[in-house]
Amino acid sequence: xxxxxxxxxxxxxxxxxPFAWLLLLFLAPFLIVAGISFGESSIGIPPYTPPLVFSDxxxxxxxxxLGNYALLLGDSLYIRAYLNAxxxxxxxxxxxxxxxxPMAYAIARAPRTWRNPLLMLVILPFWTSFLIRVYAWxxxxxTNGLLNNLLLASGLIDQPLPLLNNxxxxxxxxxxxxxxxxxLPLYATLERMDPALLEAAADLGCRPFRAFLxxxxxxxxPGIAAGCLLVFIPAVGEFVIPDLLGGPDTxxxxxxxxxxxxxxxxxxxxxxxxxxxxxxxxxxxxxAQRAIGRGVGAA
Amino acid sequence: MSxxxxxxxxxxxxxxxxxxxxxxASLIIYSFNASRLVTVWAGFSTRWYGELIGNEAIxxxxxxxxxxxxxxxxxxxxLGTAGGFALARHRRFxxxxxxxxxxxxxxxxxxxxxxxxxxxxxxxMEDWLGWPADRGITTIVLAHATxxxxxxxxxxxxxxxAFDRSLEEAALDLGAxxxxxxxxxxxxxxxPALVTGWLLAFTLSLDDLVIASFVSGPASTTLPMVIFSSxxxxxxxxxxxxxxxxxxxxxxxxxxxxxxxLRRSKESGSPS
Amino acid sequence: MAxxxxxxxxxxxxxxxxxxxxxxxxxxxxxxxxxxxxxxSGCGKTTLLRLLAGFEAPDTGxxxxxxxxxxxVPPYARPVNMMFQSYALFPHMSVAQNVGxxxxxxxxxxxxxxxxxxxxxxxxQMGDFAAxxxxxxxxxxxxxxxxxxxxxxxxxxxxxxxxxxxxxxxLREQTQxxxxxxxxxVGVTFIVVTHDQAEAMTMASRIAVMxxxxxxxIGSPSEVYEAPNSRFVADFIGAVNLLSGHSREIAAGxxxxxxxxxxxxxxxxxxxxxxxxTIALRPEKxxxxxxxxxxxxxxxxxxxxxxxxxxxxxxxxxxxxxGAILRVSLPNTARLAExxxxxxxxxxxxxxxxxxxVVPE
Numbered sequence: 001x002x003x004x005x006x007x008x009x010x011x012x013x014x015x016x017x018p019f020a021w022l023l024l025l026f027l028a029p030f031l032i033v034a035g036i037s038f039g040e041s042s043i044g045i046p047p048y049t050p051p052l053v054f055s056d057x058x059x060x061x062x063x064x065x066l067g068n069y070a071l072l073l074g075d076s077l078y079i080r081a082y083l084n085a086x087x088x089x090x091x092x093x094x095x096x097x098x099x100x101x102p103m104a105y106a107i108a109r110a111p112r113t114w115r116n117p118l119l120m121l122v123i124l125p126f127w128t129s130f131l132i133r134v135y136a137w138x139x140x141x142x143t144n145g146l147l148n149n150l151l152l153a154s155g156l157i158d159q160p161l162p163l164l165n166n167x168x169x170x171x172x173x174x175x176x177x178x179x180x181x182x183x184l185p186l187y188a189t190l191e192r193m194d195p196a197l198l199e200a201a202a203d204l205g206c207r208p209f210r211a212f213l214x215x216x217x218x219x220x221x222p223g224i225a226a227g228c229l230l231v232f233i234p235a236v237g238e239f240v241i242p243d244l245l246g247g248p249d250t251x252x253x254x255x256x257x258x259x260x261x262x263x264x265x266x267x268x269x270x271x272x273x274x275x276x277x278x279x280x281x282x283x284x285x286x287x288a289q290r291a292i293g294r295g296v297g298a299a
Numbered sequence: 300m301s302x303x304x305x306x307x308x309x310x311x312x313x314x315x316x317x318x319x320x321x322x323x324a325s326l327i328i329y330s331f332n333a334s335r336l337v338t339v340w341a342g343f344s345t346r347w348y349g350e351l352i353g354n355e356a357i358x359x360x361x362x363x364x365x366x367x368x369x370x371x372x373x374x375x376x377x378l379g380t381a382g383g384f385a386l387a388r389h390r391r392f393x394x395x396x397x398x399x400x401x402x403x404x405x406x407x408x409x410x411x412x413x414x415x416x417x418x419x420x421x422x423x424m425e426d427w428l429g430w431p432a433d434r435g436i437t438t439i440v441l442a443h444a445t446x447x448x449x450x451x452x453x454x455x456x457x458x459x460x461a462f463d464r465s466l467e468e469a470a471l472d473l474g475a476x477x478x479x480x481x482x483x484x485x486x487x488x489x490x491p492a493l494v495t496g497w498l499l500a501f502t503l504s505l506d507d508l509v510i511a512s513f514v515s516g517p518a519s520t521t522l523p524m525v526i527f528s529s530x531x532x533x534x535x536x537x538x539x540x541x542x543x544x545x546x547x548x549x550x551x552x553x554x555x556x557x558x559x560x561l562r563r564s565k566e567s568g569s570p571s
Numbered sequence: 572m573a574x575x576x577x578x579x580x581x582x583x584x585x586x587x588x589x590x591x592x593x594x595x596x597x598x599x600x601x602x603x604x605x606x607x608x609x610x611x612s613g614c615g616k617t618t619l620l621r622l623l624a625g626f627e628a629p630d631t632g633x634x635x636x637x638x639x640x641x642x643x644v645p646p647y648a649r650p651v652n653m654m655f656q657s658y659a660l661f662p663h664m665s666v667a668q669n670v671g672x673x674x675x676x677x678x679x680x681x682x683x684x685x686x687x688x689x690x691x692x693x694x695x696q697m698g699d700f701a702a703x704x705x706x707x708x709x710x711x712x713x714x715x716x717x718x719x720x721x722x723x724x725x726x727x728x729x730x731x732x733x734x735x736x737x738x739x740x741x742l743r744e745q746t747q748x749x750x751x752x753x754x755x756x757v758g759v760t761f762i763v764v765t766h767d768q769a770e771a772m773t774m775a776s777r778i779a780v781m782x783x784x785x786x787x788x789i790g791s792p793s794e795v796y797e798a799p800n801s802r803f804v805a806d807f808i809g810a811v812n813l814l815s816g817h818s819r820e821i822a823a824g825x826x827x828x829x830x831x832x833x834x835x836x837x838x839x840x841x842x843x844x845x846x847x848x849t850i851a852l853r854p855e856k857x858x859x860x861x862x863x864x865x866x867x868x869x870x871x872x873x874x875x876x877x878x879x880x881x882x883x884x885x886x887x888x889x890x891x892x893x894g895a896i897l898r899v900s901l902p903n904t905a906r907l908a909e910x911x912x913x914x915x916x917x918x919x920x921x922x923x924x925x926x927x928x929v930v931p932e
Contacts, residue, residue: 010478010481011385011388014384014385015389015392017378017381018379018382018398018402018448018452019385019394019398019401021448022401022445022448023401025417025420025441025442025445026404026405026445027397027401029420030416032419033412036419099314099315102311102312103311103312105308106309106311106312107312109305121316122316122319124549124550125319125320127502128542128545128549129505129506129523129526129542129545130506131506131508131527132526132538132542132545133326135530135538136323136325136326136542139325139326140321140322146325176318176319179315208304209304229407230406233407233408233409234407234409234410236409237408237410237411237412239410239509240509244531257415261415261513262512267419270415271415274411274412274415277409281408281409288407289400289403293403463657463659465657465659466662468624468626468655468659469655469659470672471626471646472625472646472721473652473673473720473724474677474724475676476647484661487663488661
């Protein structure tokens with residue numbers, strides 16, 4: 001309840017400048033995308049006709065084209081790509097959670113002086129190029145690559161396994177790229193937990209594993225929620241990974257958007273895909289905001 | 300915790316680190332492989348580094364990327380810090396919900412959506428206002444600053460939430476005006492968070508492929524764009540060399556930061 | 572009171588939501604006084620302090636310092652300085668820079684600042700620590716730096732928010748006397764907020780007792796202790812026996828009261844005959860003996876139920892015939908292996924008529 005007597009001008013500026021910037025450069029663009037999604041593809045630069053055209057510069061004519069959305073709903077390619085994206089992102093989120101939770105737990109329980117270095121080691125790969133690290137997996141997973149050669153040399157298999165350009169490689173790369181985003185919020189929540197709570201549970205007769213299930217796990221739910229959303233939402237729209245490591249049956253909606261835009265030069269359809277993605281993700285994004293806000297406020 | 304459980308946890312942790320660093324290790328090792336094939340080790344060689352340094356396209360792209368990263372990180376720092384203050388200090392103002400949405404949505408928004416929407420904005424702006432005249436470094440800087448400021452805002456907001464306000468009150472009590480308190484007390488004390496924010500924005504900009512692809516122009520090819528097009532064509536050992544250089548630079552910076560923080564904790568002395 | 576009102580709080584109210592943290596409080600403090608705001612947590616004393624410092628604005632009422640209305644004046648423009656409970660030392664500045672901060676805001680010359688800082692550090696005996704950072708100081712040292720930082724600006728009022736709360740017992744005692752010494756030397760008006768009544772009694776020349784936002788009593792420590800104006804004040808300051816009964820009559824200058832728990836009592840005081848009356852009797856005013864005392868106005872028989880040995884004194888809980896318990900404290904004047912009275916022993920209690928006081932509700 002402690003409010004500082006602050007003069008209004010400073011506060012107003014601090015709010016107004018980022019607000020205006022984001023309104024113009026973050027929010028307004030979405031409206032434009034929505035608009036173009038009702039436009040028509042055409043020859044020229046830019047390669048579309050917007051729905052609202054000012055002929056002779058004064059008279060507005062509205063020409064709403066629903067064909068782009070019709071295409072999305074009608075062509076099973078798009079629906080497939082959406083479902084794939086959600087499915088693959090969900091699988092990646094689950095694996096990240098399964099691997100990331102024990103890692104975050106281990107770091108949070110480590111001796112105090114070890115914690116920051118261990119955390120640093122998790123974040124460090126993030127500071128090097130994402131693109132290059134994804135590309136590294138090609139060299140590891142391809143037929144003639146590291147992993148296959150290792151397995152062949154050790155005699156575990158006698159034919160190289162198809163490890164690339166399929167769901168396996170996409171999932172590995174997704175988990176690899178997004179693991180730190182799962183570990184960090186989980187660590188933050190676990191680290192904040194009062195160790196006295198577990199001592200109290202033990203004192204009251206609770207065995208360690210049960211104490212974990214009934215005390216630690218519920219208390220770490222905010223971290224789990226934040227981590228899952230921080231992985232799932234961007235993973236749904238991921239482009240680079242399905243492009244470099246995916247195959248014909250791992251089409252994801254992010255790649256579809258890219259191809260529509262760059263390969264087909266069909267900007268209105270690309271816009272429609274973007275809007276559909278937004279509609280899909282609005283609810284998870286709202287959830288993510290709550291999770292992030294809670295985590296920050298409690299800090 | 301039982302020894303069996305802690306052994307298991309340590310095992311998972313070790314596996315996790317192995318998983319995270321194996322690809323990086325493979326890149327480093329093969330950057331020194333004289334052969335361009337992954338299967339054959341043809342002896343130690345630094346020829347790929349030589350080729351990399353001689354590669355005009357990559358050098359130009361690297362310079363462009365660095366310029367963009369510095370500019371956009373600095374812009375993101377200013378905007379994001381203001382945003383962080385707005386979020387942490389002002390519980391109620393008109394449009395706060397919208398503001399919260401706009402500062403947290405970029406954290407999770409898929410980049411293809413952000414990239415496409417910003418490109419369309421720039422086209423419309425060019426159409427109506429005549430600016431930005433063409434896509435290029437300016438548009439990329441604007442785009443990167445926009446999505447990076449959300450990360451800075453969250454970091455600053457978190458730091459301010461844990462900030463001891465009685466320090467500011469003490470400064471006011473001693474006669475300092477609010478702007479002075481901000482400059483002399485608050486900002487210096489949250490400086491580590493500001494540095495982290497700048498570095499994060501810098502990395503995000505340097506690493507961004509998707510958004511840059513959408514909003515760049517003919518003369519503004521960024522490093523990720525060059526890497527991407529070369530990688531699409533197949534394995535390129537020069538890229539391995541580039542990756543190793545990245546890792547080396549980051550490792551050196553981290554060590555320097557660690558050494559600085561060690562020095563600082565020795566300087567402040569111990570309580571008597 | 573020493574001198575004309577230096578600080579005048581006039582009917583100040585401050586609400587948070589529907590709760591009045593400070594409720595129609597008025598008081599006056601003279602120049603050079605050591606004044607204490609005392610009360611349980613949540614009584615509004617800290618809010619009142621923050622109103623004086625300027626961090627909150629009153630909803631109604633005025634605050635005047637040397638006759639000047641402080642309404643609307645921000646904290647950096649008031650001739651008031653505060654010593655924060657958490658000390659609030661700037662971690663990125665040295666001790667000397669901390670202490671000089673307020674002087675730098677005044678725009679003084681560097682040499683002048685240096686001299687005043689050095690003098691103030693000597694006063695609080697922190698001269699050797701000028702270059703240290705706060706993280707290298709102990710709690711007691713931080714407190715002295717916080718005090719120096721506030722005092723160096725020579726404010727008209729120094730506000731201290733629970734100054735001794737974070738210190739251990741031994742240090743607390745020392746610091747109490749040091750604060751009084753410094754205050755007398757410097758002559759600044761001190762206003763201390765505390766929940767510890769022993770602290771307030773030791774340091775302050777006048778105490779204001781607060782409860783639930785309201786001022787209950789203002790007076791010197793002995794006034795507040797020996798002549799509490801309410802049950803609340805009697806109970807809050809020190810230990811007390813509170814007895815209720817009906818006043819019967821006034822005989823020979825003494826009020827005669829019939830109590831269900833302690834029989835008939837004689838008290839120096841006045842009340843309407845037949846009225847319900849509460850009297851407050853401090854434990855140290857009661858005498859214990861094996862034989863009934865020859866002539867005292869109040870005499871009772873009882874059995875010692877519990878004894879708490881505190882070194883310099885012993886606290887006895889004695890049960891009267893009615894079952895009521897009276898608390899008696901006796902100084903341990905002789906070095907005995909056992910306390911003078913044993914548990915279960917029958918004793919005679921007695922006290923003078925002017926030992927107790929009638930307490931208005």
